[in-house]
Every structure is written in C-alpha cells, then in structure tokens.
Amino acid sequence: MTEAWRPGDDDERRGATGPVRVRVPAKVNLHLGVGPLRRDGYHELNTVYHAISIYDELTARRGDTLTLTMEGEGTGELALDDSNLVIRAAHALAGYAGVMPHARLHLRKQIPLAGGLAGGSADAAATLVACDALWGTGLSRDELAGIAADLGSDVPFLIHGGTALGTGRGEAISPVLARPTSWHWVVAIADGGLSTPQAYRELDRLRETGAAGPALGSTDALLGALRQRDPRVLARTLGNDLQDAALSLRPSLATTLKAGEAAGALAGIVSGSGPTCVFLTADAADAERVAAELAAAEVCRQVRTAHGPVHGARIT
Numbered sequence: 001m002t003e004a005w006r007p008g009d010d011d012e013r014r015g016a017t018g019p020v021r022v023r024v025p026a027k028v029n030l031h032l033g034v035g036p037l038r039r040d041g042y043h044e045l046n047t048v049y050h051a052i053s054i055y056d057e058l059t060a061r062r063g064d065t066l067t068l069t070m071e072g073e074g075t076g077e078l079a080l081d082d083s084n085l086v087i088r089a090a091h092a093l094a095g096y097a098g099v100m101p102h103a104r105l106h107l108r109k110q111i112p113l114a115g116g117l118a119g120g121s122a123d124a125a126a127t128l129v130a131c132d133a134l135w136g137t138g139l140s141r142d143e144l145a146g147i148a149a150d151l152g153s154d155v156p157f158l159i160h161g162g163t164a165l166g167t168g169r170g171e172a173i174s175p176v177l178a179r180p181t182s183w184h185w186v187v188a189i190a191d192g193g194l195s196t197p198q199a200y201r202e203l204d205r206l207r208e209t210g211a212a213g214p215a216l217g218s219t220d221a222l223l224g225a226l227r228q229r230d231p232r233v234l235a236r237t238l239g240n241d242l243q244d245a246a247l248s249l250r251p252s253l254a255t256t257l258k259a260g261e262a263a264g265a266l267a268g269i270v271s272g273s274g275p276t277c278v279f280l281t282a283d284a285a286d287a288e289r290v291a292a293e294l295a296a297a298e299v300c301r302q303v304r305t306a307h308g309p310v311h312g313a314r315i316t
C-alpha cells in the first residue's frame, strides 16, 4: 500500500498531467480446453490466449470525480455505471493503491460486446494501465495482474498480450515463447452477443447428457504447431471446447463456420464463448480475399481482418 494521495493541481509531481491514452487488443483462444466445474463456480481451464489487432482505446484525464463516456461498439447498450468493468477497475486500483478514484475516462470501442473476444476484460486491463499512469501509482506488472485477476479471468492476459498459456480459471498466465511470426485472421462478428456464463452452463449440460464432443485435453499439439510457423499445421490444432455450447445456443454459427471454410480459410473456430467466429488464413493477402468472400455471403454483421500476436494494454 502507498500513502493516500489525491491527484490535483497542488501535487503534480506524481502521475500524468495530460491525458493518458491506452490501446488494448481483443483476444481469441487458439486452444480452449475446459475442465470440470470447480466449487467456486469457475471451470478449470487449459487455454492458449492470442491477442489480435482489433483494439479498444481508453483515454484517462484528470477529474474531480470518476466519470465514463464512450463511443463506438455498444454505445447506448453498455451501462456506464458502477457495473461497468472500467469503473470497477478504476475503483479496484484506487482502493489497492490508496488514492482517490478521480478521473474522466473515455472509451472508444471497436471490440463487440459479449462477442467472445474479451472486450470488457480488455477495457478493464486498459483502465488499470491508464489510471496507474494518470495517478502515478507505479504498480508493477505483477501487482496490476493481481488486481486484474479479481476483475475477470481474462483480464491478466489482456495486460500481457502476445500469445500465452492460461491455467487455473484462465487468470494464471505464462508467455508462449516462439520465434516472431504473424498469423492472419478473418473475424466474423455476429449480430448480438452470447452470455459467457450461459455458454459454460450449456457445455456442462451437453456433457451431462453425453452430447458434447470429446474434451480437447493438452495444449501440446497446438504449442508444437506454433513453433513450426506454418499456418496449415496450426490450422489442424485449433480447438475450442465451448464451441459445441455456442453452436447449441446459436445454431446459425454452423453456417458462418462453413462459409469461412468455403471462402478458403484454413480453419475456423468459435472465439471463446462466441458468437464471434475466427478463421486462420495463409497470409495477409489471403485474409483479404477470404474476408471479401465471407462478407459477400452475408452470414454475419461485420467481417474484419486482423493479425496476431500483438501487445497487451499499452500507453500510446
């Protein structure tokens, strides 16, 4: 804990006086292995996170209270009150560091709401990084990751970025070391979101009734494929245990997945708990071709291209 300190004109030695702008990526899970339901209501995970180049941006300015405004994806839909992960992250950091949670925050969203791309978690990660700089609290990455884990299972990864192994409920992160390679993705954003808790409950139900496919298990094949740097090899190892649940809740996603593969993608999977589908392609030019064909098929609200891995939440 640091001594209580209030950002204000009388003390400009700590923190930023000008606006702090942080860019934060979306994530996909290259491998999402879901284990049993734990006593705390979470499932044990064995996942490989991958940060892709679709970004939200959070700007933090000094203020006399804590306020949040937004533009872009989800405007008018996303509550801007104390339930918002941005506000919860600002309070969590201020409480930990012993400072007043005063800031004017503005969010520019491109990551869809409830899309399986961890947009809310990304915004929480961006808030921790931005407010730490604005308030001059100077926490280590480990301290920020600790606060992040209490806000949501994906939040520590969104601070970290890159490609990383996630265990526990997804909050325990260790980087995947691989020679630099860019992977090229086509991202099919659906109309409307899917609830993450509902997707996990649906998986439990499918497993109880024997209707779920076999569990993915180990990440070894995927980690080996990442090292080979060949998208055709990686394509064969992508997998998501939540995909059956997402397809059961939203059967139309099967059409989206088929359309992406018909358009020439090497493989397609549901991202996280869905409903966004992501397609691996051979290279950047191929991604553009697949994206154009998928858009013409009209099987989703929006088609984007992206590459990964990219950095986690960073001041720009």
Ligand code: C5P
Pocket: 041, 042, 043, 044, 045, 151, 152, 153, 154, 168, 169, 170, 196, 197, 198, 200
């Ligand atoms: O951690 P986060 O708040 O993002 O999780 C949202 C919900 O997703 C949890 O309340 C839980 O229902 C489900 N979940 C889970 N197992 C995990 C992560 C999330 O069951 N490992």
